[in-house]
Amino acid sequence: MLSNIRVVLVQTFHPGNIGASARAMKTMGLSDLVLVRPRAFPDPEATRLAAGAEDLVEGARVVDSLAEAVSDCVQVVGASARLRSLPLPHFDEPDAMARELVEHAAHDPVALVFGRERSGLTNDEIRLCSHQVSIPANPDYGILNLSQAVQVLAYEAFTAWRRRPTSGYRPALPPEERQPSREQLDHFHGHLARVMQGSGFLTQPHARTEAQLQALFARAQPSRRELSLLRGLLASLEHHLPEA
Structure with missing residues (x-):
């Protein structure tokens, strides 16, 4: 550990x-x-x-x-x-x-x-x-x-x-239930930024909005499974956006 x-x-x-x-x-x-x-x-x-x-x-x-x-x-x-x-x-x-x-x-x-x-x-x-x-x-x-x-x-x-609890058996979490890595989160935030700009939600890069959303997901601490679900949602939305 x-x-x-x-x-x-x-x-x-x-x-x-x-x-x-x-x-x-x-x-x-x-x-x-x-x-x-x-x-x-x-x-x-x-x-x-x-x-x-x-x-x-x-x-x-x-x-x-x-x-x-x-x-x-x-x-x-x-x-x-x-x-x-x-x-x-x-x-x-x-x-x-x-x-x-x-x-x-x-x-x-x-x-x-x-x-x-x-x-x-x-x-x-x-x-x-x-x-x-x-x-x-x-x-x-x-x-x-x-x-x-x-x-x-x-x-x-x-x-x-x-001081961690040592009594009782705690099975390891399956990979999909563990926290995503910073690299995985960075890919997600990059994907989110592209969809926000492509949808017109943001007309130009906006560091403060993106920082607030990053903080929101840091507080939420999504699992890898949940992050994959969000990526799938973004991919579906992106598919329906007009081509630039």
Whole structure:
């Protein structure tokens, strides 16, 4: 289960923070580290600050985009200050987030996403997430180092894993009843956007409307079977639209 919890670091500037984050992960049993366009990697400073977690640093996967990093994940939680302009579901308490994350991780990959040291995640990157989470801190000085934020959320995930119910047999969900991956959802949202524009509901791309609909489906958490049903509905509607 813990091996299904991925930590994604986006455009990390200081390579030492990669090593320190790997160390924070390893102390909490996490091992899947993905780096999105780090400024400097590999780097001796990353290895030095890993301090026993060098295997995580050496095994880290480097990708070109956040979309690539989380495409197979069924839940993607972006760590950030709450952005009310983006209507994504938001966890105000990390322990509540961790319980849900661990539940999904029993069957499929999930991800915790952390942004740049100075500026965090962009709005476009937050939109690639299914949820946001904030770490409660001193309102007069609520600044956490990147690796400290990784440590806090990794601890919450590990604690939720330790406290999960272990009594009784819980059969694995069939694939069609599980949550869709971000890649599957992205295809659905792209299909929905085409139908909205082709039907005249939207006469031009409208980021706010599309973001609100994405948030709606994030809250609804449709299963893969339900998403397939919606795709079939869109395909039927699209078939009856006039050709451009």
